[in-house]
Amino acid sequence: MVKVAVIGLGKMGISHLSMVRALPGVEVVGIVDATTYLLGVLKKYTGLNTYTSLDKLLADVTPDAAIVATPSRLHYPMVKQLLGAGLSVFCEKPFTLASVEGDELVQLAAAKGLVTQVGYHNRFVGAFGEVKRLLDAGAIGTVTHGLAEAYGPVVLKPQGGTWRSKSTEGGGCLYDYAAHPLNLINWYLGEPDGVGGTVLNSVFSAEIDDEVSSTVYYPGGQTVSVSVNWSDESVRKMTTRITLWGTGGRIFADRQEVQVYLREDSVIPEGYQAGWNVRYTTELTEPVNFYLRGEEYTAQLAHFIERVERNETGGVNTFESAVVTDRLIERMIEDSKRGPRVLISDDVIKEPVKQSLPAKVRTAVASGIKRVRALLPGQK
Secondary structure, three states, rough: OOEEEEEEHHHHHHHHHHHHHOOOOOEEEEEEEHHHHHHHHHHHHHOOEEEHHHHHHHOOOOOEEEEOOOHHEEEEHHHHHHHHOEEEEEEEEOOOOOOOHHHHHHHHHHHHHOOOOOOOOOOHHHHHHHHHHHHHOOOOEEEEEEEEEOOOOOOOOOOOOOHHHHHHHOOOOHHHHHHHHHHHHHHHHHOOEEEEEEEEOOOOOOOOOOOEEEEEEEOOOEEEEEEEEOOOOOOOOOOOEEEEEEEEEEEEEEOOOOEEEEOOOOOOOOOOOOOOEEEHHHHHHHOOOOOOOOOHHHHHHHHHHHHHHOOOOOOOOOHHHHHHHHHHHHHHHHHHHHHOOOOOOOOOOOOHHHHHHHHHHHHHHHHHHHHHHOOOOOOO
């Protein structure tokens, strides 16, 4: 029997509490939240032990593991305290707001031999998992470039008042939405070595970003374009999409399906054929004990509990893999502050760029600018 504590009872915390209680071999020994009214209701209808602080829980019970679903800025101190107390930890994403803190937690967990996991649930979606399997099988050859997208109707008017609307709390489209497709492309391609052209735009929010665009560069020469917007009411709910092109074909995936085009000379996996193929999440997903919001949410918790039972420190979505995503997010924020690298005005190409162009190209560009200016009113 794995004894579990749930820390934080917002949207994700309540979901995790419901799902983990339905897993076999699990006993929830305590729940923590600052809202006494909520704790009172849960105590009345579930009989669970309730606590208003992590200190009080750890003084009263001895869990084997904890699920942390608090606002992002609290992840680091709470996870550090839990690891120090010898608990394995499942933490909601994003893992931390500073990769140096994430690295510290990775080292602490490793030193104590504890099981760790972060809630990037898309790795447990059948369609996205199939992408990983196809890439590992070499189905589309060498990946050349990709497109990572996420859209949803989250912020559709000026608003504030919650931690998700504050940059210091870890709110914003980049941390809350873009983190998901970024985590997927890192799973598929490894850790990137650069970013460029990052733009963090506010559409309705005063303090945080509502849309993200960027290019991510990988050591093998691959690039992935990132396009994310949580102020997009043209979609009914969050929609994450990954498209990857390779020397042997192309893969597109969202939560519902995988569309795969394979060239005649590609490595054709079993169950596939040259040309177009479609596989649906329903046929790629194993059944779970309790369905809530999607099979992937229960599947990730089941994976964590099974690893705790076996004391298996390796697995899907460890702290180590989450820090890779945290580090990429940090680099994108840094990149966005620098602004455009090359500025081209209406009458001159900046000198460093001009000198890097071949003479014929410089002449053609200068001639083109003159012709355009001659067509404008009042220009010579």
